[in-house]
Amino acid sequence: xxxxxxxxxxxxxxxxxxxxxxxxxxxxxxxxxxxxxxxxxxxxxxxxxxxxxxxxxxxxxxxxxxxxxxxxxxxxxxxxxxxxxxxxxxxxxxxxxxxxxxxxxxxxxxxx
Amino acid sequence: xxxxxxxxxxxxxxxxxxxxxxxxxxxxxxxxxxxxxxxxxxxxxxxxxxxxxxxxxxxxxxxxxxxxxxxxxxxxxxxxxxxxxxxxxxxxxxxxxxxxxxxxxxxxxxxx
Numbered sequence: 094x095x096x097x098x099x100x101x102x103x104x105x106x107x108x109x110x111x112x113x114x115x116x117x118x119x120x121x122x123x124x125x126x127x128x129x130x131x132x133x134x135x136x137x138x139x140x141x142x143x144x145x146x147x148x149x150x151x152x153x154x155x156x157x158x159x160x161x162x163x164x165x166x167x168x169x170x171x172x173x174x175x176x177x178x179x180x181x182x183x184x185x186x187x188x189x190x191x192x193x194x195x196x197x198x199x200x201x202x203x204x205x
Numbered sequence: 206x207x208x209x210x211x212x213x214x215x216x217x218x219x220x221x222x223x224x225x226x227x228x229x230x231x232x233x234x235x236x237x238x239x240x241x242x243x244x245x246x247x248x249x250x251x252x253x254x255x256x257x258x259x260x261x262x263x264x265x266x267x268x269x270x271x272x273x274x275x276x277x278x279x280x281x282x283x284x285x286x287x288x289x290x291x292x293x294x295x296x297x298x299x300x301x302x303x304x305x306x307x308x309x310x311x312x313x314x315x316x317x
Contacts (some may be wrong), residue, residue, distance in 0.1 A: 127254075134310070135308040138305060138306075148285075187261035188260055189255055189259075192250045196247065198247060
């Protein structure tokens with residue numbers, strides 16, 4: 094079956110670094126995505142990993158270990174506007190293409 | 206920067222009525238998707254569409270649902286005989302050759 098696990102909530106301080114973990118067990122794997130979602134809005138793309146290792150993109154980095162079924166999203170120099178839900182999603186191959194299977198999201202609260 | 210657009214932003218309908226949710230994907234994208242997110246829950250895959258046909262659909266996407274690409278720009282989701290439990294945010298997404306999915310702003314469907 095499909096299972097994507099991430100913590101429900103995290104709290105961090107402005108200016109700090111936070112790491113959001115995601116573990117997955119899916120029937121297929123064709124990449125792992127991280128999205129940011131503010132309440133009532135659409136998910137916005139943050140990062141994508143298909144090979145093992147670290148992908149860095151400004152204040153955001155994402156790491157993938159396919160053998161461990163594990164990824165994390167690292168947010169540096171936290172800002173108040175980073176308060177949002179962070180969604181881990183696995184892209185799974187299907188008969189005619191791909192589909193994204195999402196975790197439940199990690200609600201991050203950034204405090205002063 | 207090109208983006209996925211969706212109309213309407215909010216649709217209110219009576220139980221049993223039919224609704225059509227509209228999406229304009231990014232112009233050079235070839236893969237199209239519908240997802241839904243019930244309030245407080247995770248984003249769920251509904252259907253993927255490629256080359257003018259459905260390539261994959263989830264268990265949620267039963268005979269009540271249909272998709273269409275009536276012209277070169279629009280991609281629609283029709284929900285027949287709506288039920289209270291169809292109330293959710295419906296997100297359209299599109300992807301190009303890289304496979305990275307970009308989401309539209311969503312349509313909030315409220316069934317009364």
